[in-house]
Amino acid sequence: MKKTIRLSIHWLILGLLTFAMLGTYTGSVISSVVVSKNNLEKNYLIENQYYAQKLAAVTDSLFDNMIKNLTMEARNEELLTNDSRKIHKELDFILQSTTYFNSTFFADKTGRVVASAPDMDLNGTKLTSVGVKSSLEKKVPIISKPYVGVTGKLIMLISVPVFDESGSYKGFLAGTIYLHEDNSLIQVLGQHPKHKNNSYVYVVDSEGNIIYHPDKSRINDNVKENKVVQHVLEGRNGNLEVTNTKGISMLAGYASVTSTSKWGIVSQTPKESVMEPTFEMARQVSLIAILFMLFVFALSLIMLKKIVNPIRNLAFYANQMTTEPSRPAPQIPNWYFELKELKRAILIAVDFYQTKLTNAESESNLDPLTGFYNRRFLERKINDYNMYSIILFDIDHFKAVNDQFGHQTGDEVLKFLSELVKRETRASDLCFRIGGEEFLIILPETDIHITKSVAERIRKTTECTLSPTGKPITVSMGISSFPAAADSFSELMNKTDQALYKAKQEGRNRVVTAVYNKEGRL
Known part of the structure; x- marks a missing residue:
């Protein structure tokens, strides 16, 4: 005969506990890494887009200020003289008063330089660059595309007629503006908060050529094949994960500069920068989880012995009680026997009778219509509290509701009000139905001021909410506090009932506090 396999419930529970804790630990670490990585990537994309848009707006404003500055200086009568030294002095003043430009000059209508600053080397030189030709032809304020000037430098020309x-x-x-040298534009573009994550900003012109980059050797490189550059040159703003021209995966945000014929500003962070904070977060999660698991595991071992031994004893006791109570205790039964006997003799029986007992006790304490406690439960419960406040209230003109709509609708109104009161009270508050349409709320450890606030909230909500009659109902309320206003619950109820009566006399739909004068009268 095949030997029956015996399983110890002690080791079974211990094995399940170990497996569950290891599984929880592994799942929490993996999920934290995945969620953290995804959130960081999303945040970097959004932050880079926001920064690119902000930088684009600042750049637009900067160019606008440059145009305004030159326009104001163009009205200076010194420019209309033939004295190049006076004009040079004025141009030098423009350079000294701002950091907008690396050099300034005034050219006549043929494109010949009349004067320049900071030096006068270009005086008499006839300029033929793209920016100069555009200025002479259009005779309007111009922000040129970047080009190589007569000095051999990559420059931009800002001009006004x-x-x-x-x-x-x-x-x-x-x-x-010399794009390889320091000036206001380079200072603005260079303000990106480059932290440990190696984020940086670069700027491209309308042809996809880099005109600003932290690595100056990249200036004038063409990166038009980059997807982000393609998007920004189309005038879009957004963010995108992209592989740059060097094969590095980047989290990029981008925005266009409208004042410069589709410049593009790109703020980006290497994707690999996300991993360091992700792994650091996973390390911290692991450390905390391990410490917590060791504590739980140790506590579980202690509790395991206390839980398993009674179960086995109860299984033996159940077997003894269901067969022959006088019979000596048998050996500990096998695994199946424990489960069958515990579930059949203990759990099923205890649960069945406990459920019936609980339901019977609950039904004896609850009003079947509203679900509130009844007066019987009130008489037993009230002595448990040393300090409390009460709200006594009833429905105004409830008889008219029954007469006009019938008792079924009247019952619906009572249920409607009870549900409303449950929503507006705390879990610790006790609600009672003590009469037909009369209700009581006990607020443990609550002073009269908070009680009045709760009562007013219930009253206002009631008068503003449609009832089953199709229109709102109103309630009148009396409130009081124990032991401040009375020496016993019956005395407190009497005084609060007088406050409720006063609320009725004063026009209903109001809250009245039971306050007593020296003569003891309301």
Whole structure:
């Protein structure tokens, strides 16, 4: 005969506990890493987009201020003289008063430089660059595309036309920005908060050429094949995970600069930068989880012995009680026997009778219509509290509701009000139905001021909520506090009932506090 396999419930529970804790630990670490990584990537994308948009707005404002500055200086009469030294002095003043430009010059209507600053090396030179030609042809404020100037430097030209008093065109006043040197534009673009995550900003012109990059050797590189660059040159704002021209995965946010013919600003963070804080978070989670698990495991071992031994004793006791109570205790039964006997003789029986007992006790304490406690439960419960307040209230003109709509609707109104009161009271508050439409709320450890606030809230909610009659009902309320207002519960109920009666006399739909004068009268 095949030997029956015996399983110890002690080791079975211990094995299940160990498996559950290890599984929980593994799942929590893995889920924390995945969730943290996804959230960090999402946050970096949003932050980079926000920063790119903010930087684009600042850049637009900067160019607008440059144009305004040159426009104001273009009205200076010194520019209409033939004295190049006076003009040089004015141009030098423009450079010294702002950090907008690396150099300034004034050219006549043929494109010949009349004067320049900070030095006068260009005086008399006829300029033929793209920016100069555009300024001479359009005779309007111009922000040129980046180009290589006569100095051999990659520059941008900001120019405004100069007219005399009769409106005749005399040339243009221009400021140049050297994209490899320090100036306001480079300072603004270089303000990205580059932290340990290696985030940085770069800027491309309308052709996809880099015109600003923290690594100056990248300036003038064409990166038009980059998807982010393609999006931003189309005038879009957004964020995207992309692989850059060096094969590095980036979390990029981008925005366009409208004042410069579709410049694009890209703020990006290497994706690998997300992993360091993710692993650090996972390490901290693991450390805390391990310490907590060791504590729980040790506590569980202690509790296991206390729980398992009584179960086995109860199984033996159940077997003895269901067969022959006088019979000596048999050996400990096998695993199946324990489960069958415990479930059949203990759990089923105890649960069955406990349920019946609980239901019977609950039904004897509850009003079947409203679900509130009844007066019988009130008489037993009230002595448990040393300090409490009460709200005594009933429905105004409830007889009219029954007469007009019938008793079935009247019952629906009572249930409606009881549900409303349950929502507006705390879990610790006790609600009672002590009469037909009369209710009582006991608020343990609550002073009269909070009680009045609760009563007013119930009253206002009731008068503003449609009842089963199709329109709101109202309630009148009396409130009081023990032991401040009475020496016994019966005395407190009497005084609160007088306050309720006063609320009725004063027009109903109100809360009245039971306050007594020296003569003891309301």
